[in-house]
Amino acid sequence: MLDSATILKLFGALNDELRVAGVRGEIGICGGAVMCLVFNARESTKDVDAIFRPTREIRDAGRAVAQKFGISSDWLNDAAKGFFLSQPPVHDVVELSNLRVWAPQAxxxxxxxxxxxxxxxxxxxxxxxxxxxxxxxxxxxxxxxxxxxxxxxxxxxxxxxxxxxxxxxxxxxxxxxxxxxx
Incomplete structure (x- = not known):
């Protein structure tokens, strides 16, 4: 299970991978990650459901982070992308040198x-x-x-x-x- 501190650490490592690759990425989180990071409504989540771009580069960076931390390669996944039918109203969760993480409003x-x-x-x-x-x-x-x-x-x-x-x-x-x- 991933708690808020771990998720933030993983985002930091993902930012590092993207910086090395010379890529700027954007992740829109939903599901349990939002409930943990934004609302403090639960202690942990099994994964980070998200939409992201550039897709291939973030997926590759996510796999590298998984290997580095010894976690499942699908810790960051886009299984919920079908539920983003429109651009949601958002607020930033994390802004790093090469990674912006946002979440939909409540x-x-x-x-x-x-x-x-x-x-x-x-x-x-x-x-x-x-x-x-x-x-x-x-x-x-x-x-x-x-x-x-x-x-x-x-x-x-x-x-x-x-x-x-x-x-x-x-x-x-x-x-x-x-x-x-x-």
């Missing part, structure tokens, strides 16, 4: 989490955190945020069901840990 992150609809592992907790962080109280408010970034036809039905379970009537939700939460 409302875009909520929309991504809801559209990906992988409500297993940490995704459910991440969604709950983002709803609370944004002060979203109703399904309608959540839907408005999601539809700001995604057309209705790409929003899975299970997203609606989950939001109803989490938000309707202010009902409490039983977390995976068995704790009653509002």
């Amino acid at each position: 409302d875009y992150m909520l929309a991504m989490k809801c559209v990906s609809a992988r409500f297993d592992s940490h995704d459910l907790d991440d969604t709950k955190f983002l709803l609370k962080h944004l002060g979203v109280k109703t399904v309608e408010e959540a839907s408005t945020i999601i539809e700001k970034y995604y057309p209705r036809n790409v929003i899975p039905a299970k997203t609606q069901f989950l939001l109803e379970e989490l938000l309707d009537n202010g009902e409490a939700f039983i977390s995976r840990r068995g704790q009653l939460e509002s």
Whole structure:
């Protein structure tokens, strides 16, 4: 698992690799890395989901960093790139000599989490955190945020069901840990 300090160290090493190669790179992180680095909502993540450019050069540099640190070669991956349907509103997370790392703002992150609809592992907790962080109280408010970034036809039905379970009537939700939460 990668905690915030480790992720920042890996970005520093990635910057070094890019500097040696004479390349300036840009990474847009999402998923667990944002929840760790930006929101401090969790202690660690298994990998860094991102979009990046130049793709080949950053992928090569990422593999070199993985080898140097003895971690999985897919610690930095673009598996979530299909969820970036538009350019999100962003803020910088890290700015180094040869690497800029940015993250989507909280409302875009909520929309991504809801559209990906992988409500297993940490995704459910991440969604709950983002709803609370944004002060979203109703399904309608959540839907408005999601539809700001995604057309209705790409929003899975299970997203609606989950939001109803989490938000309707202010009902409490039983977390995976068995704790009653509002």
